[in-house]
Amino acid sequence: MREKGRRMSSQAVGNQTSSGATDDYSNWYIDEPQGDQELQPEGVLPTCHPSLLTGLLHAGLALLSILALLLLAVLVRCRRLRPHHGPGRLGLSSLVPSPVDFLAGDTAWTVPAAVFVVLFSSLCLLLTTKDPLPFLPLASPPSRDGETESPRGSWKIIALLYYPALYYPLAACATVRQGTAQLLGSMLSWAHLGVQVWQNAECPQAPKIYKYYSLLASLPLLLGLGFLSLWYPVQLVRSFRNTAGAGSEGLQSSYCEEYLRTLLCRKKLESSSHTSKHGFLSWAWICYRNYIYTPQRGFRLPLKLVLSATLTGTAIYQVALLLLVAVVPTIQKVRAGITTDISYLLAGFGIMLSEDRQEVVGLVKHHLWALEVCYISALVLSCSLSSLMLIRSLVTHRANLQALHRGAAFDLGPLPQSPHPSREAIFCWMSFSAYQTAFTCLGLLVQQIIFFLGTMILAFLVFMPVLHGRNLLLLRSLESSWPFWLTLALAVVLQKMAAHWVFLETHHGHPELTNRRVLYAATFFLFLINVLVGTMVAAGRVLLSAVYNAVHLGQMDLSLLPPRAATLDPGYHTYCSFLKMEASQSHPATTAFCALLLQTQQPRPPRAPQDGLRQGEEEEGMQLLQTKDPVARGSGPRARQGRARWGLAYTLLHNPALQAFRKRTLSGAQVNGAQP
Incomplete structure (x- = not known):
């Protein structure tokens, strides 16, 4: 074989030298790439190469954050060394600035909410990114079996601590309350926003999941950084205008005084706001106030609850976006690629929709369109219910906190043995917002699965068969089994009518049990039928429990277990401990x-007295x-x-x-x- 190959190569060389020209065999296949070019598969986006390396930009951001944190520590130390602060120990914990004053009553919630939205959006982008640490691109060496052994799993764990450290100075600049800190916050927010805008402008498309998923998932992050880039300059200008009070410190008690005034004047306010009108409008207004959160005079939700509500809204957006772009574009591509060959594929499974292959293509496309509509409808329903449950939870939070403030702590479970903060309560308080965000993500996913299955059953077994007049499987099954269902329905109706008209009589205003012999006979005679009715009721109970728990899975203020086992629900236990911690410390x-x-x-x-109240x-x-x-x-x-x-x-x-x-x-x- 080797000699034969040598002879053929020598003949080819001889032919080339004799003719004086070389035949260009590459022109025979016009579809193959020329030179070193590689053909990209259809639908696959080419790799984007930005002009500035992403690792270099993030390394600069990390270095800038470290310098800002050191400068903030110096500012805190200089402020604590002033004479009016008095003597005290200057440990490491007292020199590091706090990112957020969670237990302060008058803390502005806008900056912490923006920073936490940025953090959670970074986590959502981290799940689909190629390099967990942006400034450290990883090259995974191939293994012996041809698969890549990637250490990205361990690097992603490190990234879970890197991003909080990266955005720590961005939040801490708001708690120092000095002009220099506001200037640092402005520089950091502008730098972070500039890097994110630069990356999304140069590479708006990515091959992961959907071409625009990274850009759409970055919108909350861009909004949070954009708000911070505007908020810090405004505070910097205000600090220049109010230089006399920029370095003043004290106990901010405006909210607390307002709470106390409202509490002491509650009788007067309630009597003035009472209306004697009764009707549909008043009933609707009462229902609206009981189920929709509206601001209440003299009361403000704690910062952790506001952060939890903000993160819940962000989680609903991120999970809904992921569920939407992961399924709907795929269904649209499949529907666009349907040809007449689909009739042969269906015939192989014994499914004959029509003799005309074009009609089969139209029916399959129509069914795929119905599937897409069911999926989008289920997603819209899941997001709407999650948003309504969030608003309803805010009303419950306010009612529970007001009850704890007035000493009604027994409504949320047994009191702890000691009024001092316990280790379990501190842990629950620290993890409350994170748990609420995770419960919302999982709850929305479970709701989407249940509602999608329900809408598909209704669409493909009820509406579309009735509309097209074919594949009436459900109706035919009901037609064949209608005596069974009619018997169960009649048994239930007759028992209820007998209980109302035969077995119960009212004498002198008191109901009494009568016709006991007939009652005993009917109970014995209908026992087997009631067993079948109980089976249907048990199935409905399971379905109702699944739907109810799926809808309320994201609510931590409601236990998914019965009251006797409510303490075994980890989410509800965390919520109760969190509220007790808030009531005892703030x-x-x-x-x-x-x-x-x-x-x-x-x-x-x-x-001057407020709201026109006289002394x-x-x-x-x-x-x-x-x-x-x-x-x-x-x-x-x-x-x-x-x-x-x-x-x-x-x-x-x-x-x-x-x-x-x-x-x-x-x-x-x-x-x-x-x-x-």
């Missing part, structure tokens, strides 16, 4: 009481909070002592945050000094 009455004590040392100028219409506590008498406002020692005693008595009564510091003899005290 009680508005406690903050208002501490603010009153601070006001006795440094009184503020008087403020005679206010409670005793309101008169202490705002009064027109300059002597009683805080200048006299008796007024200070009276205000402090009133605040202490009001706060210590039902406040979980201070129950641990009360005397043992007062542990069972109730209102007006009554003992249990």
Whole structure:
């Protein structure tokens, strides 16, 4: 064989030298690439090569974040070394700036919400990215079997800690409250936004899942960074205008004072807002207030709950986008590629739709279109229900927090043994927002599967057979088994009618059981039929339970288990511990009481009464909070002592945050000094 190959090659060389020209055999196949060009398969996007390396840009962002964090630590240290801060230990925990003041009542929720949206969007993009760490592209060496052994799984775990560290200074700049910190925040937000816009502008398409998935999934991230890039410059300008109060610190108690005023004046406000009109409009307004969250005067949701609501909305968008682009474009491509060969494929499975192959193509395309409509309808229904459950949960959160603030802690389960924060409560408080986001993602996925199956059953077994007049499988099965279903229906109807008209009589306004012999005979005679009815009821119970739990899977304020086993539900247990932690550590009455004590040392100028309330219409506590008498406002020692005693008595009564510091003899005290 080798000699034969040599002879053939020598003959080819001889022919080439004799003719003086070389035959161009590559022109025979015009479809093959010329030179080093490679043909891209149809529908596959070519790899995008940006002008600036992504790793270089992210390495610069990481270095900038480290420098910003160090500078923020220096600013915090310089501020704590000022004389008015007093002596104290300067440990590492006191020098590192906090990213978010979660337990502060007056903390603005916009910046933390934007940062957490950016973090969660980065996680969604991390699941489909090729390189978990952008500044460290990985080259996976091929294994012996020809498959690639990639260490990206372990690198993605590291990336879960890298992105929080990357955006940590972006959130911490808002808590330092200095002009330099606002300038750093502006620079960081502009740098992050510029890198993201540059990448999405140069490479808007990606071969993963869908060509525009990366761009659409980056929209919440771009919106969050865009908001921060506008918010920090505005705060920087405000800090320049208010240079006198830029470095001032103190206990921000405007919300707490408003909460306390609303609580003390609740009787007057409720009487003024009461209406005597009854009808459909009033009933609709009551239902709207009970199921749709509306802002309430004098009450503000904690920051963690606001962050959870924001992340829930972002999770609904991300999961819905992934479910949409992963299925719908594929169905559209399949429908566009249907040819007459589909009739032979269906004939191989024994399915004959029509003798005309063009009609078969039209029917198959119509069924694929119906499948796409069912999928999109199920997705819209799932997103709508998840959004409604989110709004309903906000109403429940407010009701539960108000109950805990007034001391009704038994509504959410047994109280802990000690009023001090427990390790379990701290863990639940830390993981609440993350759990809420994960439950929402899984709940939306389960809802999509259940609703998609339900809509397909209705479309392909009921609507389309009736519309086309063929493949009436469900109707034929009902036609053949109608005596069975009629017997079950008649048995149920007759038993209910007999229970209402035969076995129950009313004498002197009290119902009494009669015709007991007939009742016993009917019970024995209909036993077997009731067994079949019970089977159908059991199937309906399983279906109803599955749909109910799927709809409420994303709600942590509702246990999916019965009340006796509610403590076994990890989501509900986390929610209860979270609320108790919030009520014990950020009680508005406690903050208002501490603010009153601070006001006795440094009184503020008087403020006009709010909402037109006169001094005679206010409670005793309101008169202490705002009064027109300059002597009683805080200048006299008796007024200070009276205000402090009133605040202490009001706060210590039902406040979980201070129950641990009360005397043992007062542990069972109730209102007006009554003992249990």
